[in-house]
Amino acid sequence: MADDPADDDAELFRAAIGPVRRLPDTTPPPAAPMPRPRARMAERDEAQAREQFRHALDESLLDAGDALSYRRDEVSPRLLQKLKRGEISVQEELDLHGADTREAELLLRAFLHDARLHGVGCVRVVHGKGLHGAATIASSGMPVLKNLVDRMLRQRADVLAFHSAPPAQGGTGAVLILLAPRRLRSS
Structure with a gap:
């Protein structure tokens, strides 16, 4: 088997590359x-807290005719009453009719940011009462946009107070x- 072509190829290769x-x-x-390491207990606790929060939100949902109302401690009850009666001039308005929850959330955040940036003190947001359309009513029969607006406004540091508008300005369908x-900012 000296004439094996594989041996010839190996010999040719070694001759071509030289010493190794x-x-x-x-x-x-x-x-x-x-x-x-994962903090499995913390993840479980967080998931449990989110679930409890979700249940608490479901229990505190507002109905179509319920009035929205909130004030920070630093805001006097008298000022909230003036807001409730519509005695504070509204400078800008946002209408959320026809928006889905994701779009409404983005619009509301941008609107409030822009209003504050331009020094606007009082605004009106029309969210509707949630009486029409499947997109505006949750499976529980509660108005989606109204509850979304309520939750978002309570969480914002730039919101001092809010109240449902008087009947002439939209009633419980606006805030x-x-x-x-x-x-x-000081330089």
Whole structure:
């Protein structure tokens, strides 16, 4: 088997590359790092808290005829009464009719940010009563946009107070919002 073509090829290869020297052994690459430990108990507690929060929200949902009302401690009850009666001039308005929840949330955030940026003190947001259309009524029969607006306004630091508008300005289908004055940054 001296005439084996594989032996000829190997001999030709060795002749073509010339003398070979062995490379020193290299150290193996480091092992992949251990995965970071997960805080499984914290994740479970957080999921449980979210679920409890969701149930609490379901219990506190507003109905179509319910009035929205909120004031921070630093706002006097008298000022809230003036807002409730519509005695504070509304400078800007946003109408959320026909918007889905995601769109309404984005519009409301942008509207409030823009209003505060321009020094607007009082705005009206028309959310509707949630009496028409499947998109405006939750499976529980509660108005979606009205409850979304209520939750969002309560969480914003720039909202001092809000109350459902008087009947002539939209009643329980609209809300008047008193915004905190814009603080100027000192240079």
